[in-house]
Amino acid sequence: MSLEKTDDEQLEQMLRKELQPQKPGWEVDREILEAILLKDEKELNRTRYWGNLRYAWIGSLGMVAALAITFVYFTQLQTSDTHRSLDPGTLSPVNFGAGNPNVASADSMQYRAVGAVNKLVGVENNGWKDSNEDSITRELKYDYIDTVDFVNEEDGSVMRMEIPRQEIVNVTYQVI
Secondary structure, eight states, rough: OOOHHHHHHHHHHHHHHOOOOOOOHHHHHHHHHHTTTTTOOOHHHHHHHHHHHHHHHHEEEEHHHHHHHHHHHHHHHHHHHHHSSOOTTBBBOOOTTOOOOSSSSSOOOEEEEEEEEHHHHEEEEEEEEETTTEEEEEEEEEEEEEEEEETTTOOOEEEEEEEEEEEEEEEEEEOO
């Protein structure tokens, strides 16, 4: 074992004395620089083009969104102006295209109330309250749904409207 160690040590000392690492030539340095840092003009143009194109689609999405918002804003503005010009008691349909025979005209439609129904949904007892010395008040809350039917006499269309409603009733009792 000691013989092998001595041989290894001698070999190592001989290598340190006689063999010196050589520096690579300038051609190797140039190849490394070209591979890492220096690029030809075509490759530089190609990387610039793809770099600009990478961010250009984000800008185009922003432009499309701005156009869509502008379109929606002006169409809503136009429909709200037409509704303001009509009488407050009339209803008018939204016209989706000119010349469509299936769409009603933009003229105001007159609806007439035909019938109404009041339906009691629930009663809630809110308790007793003292109003003064000789009377006591009981408060009741009634919940209704009012249903009103409207008819357009021109085309015979029917519209039903359901409106929730609450009533608070105070019943007063005199104390004897």
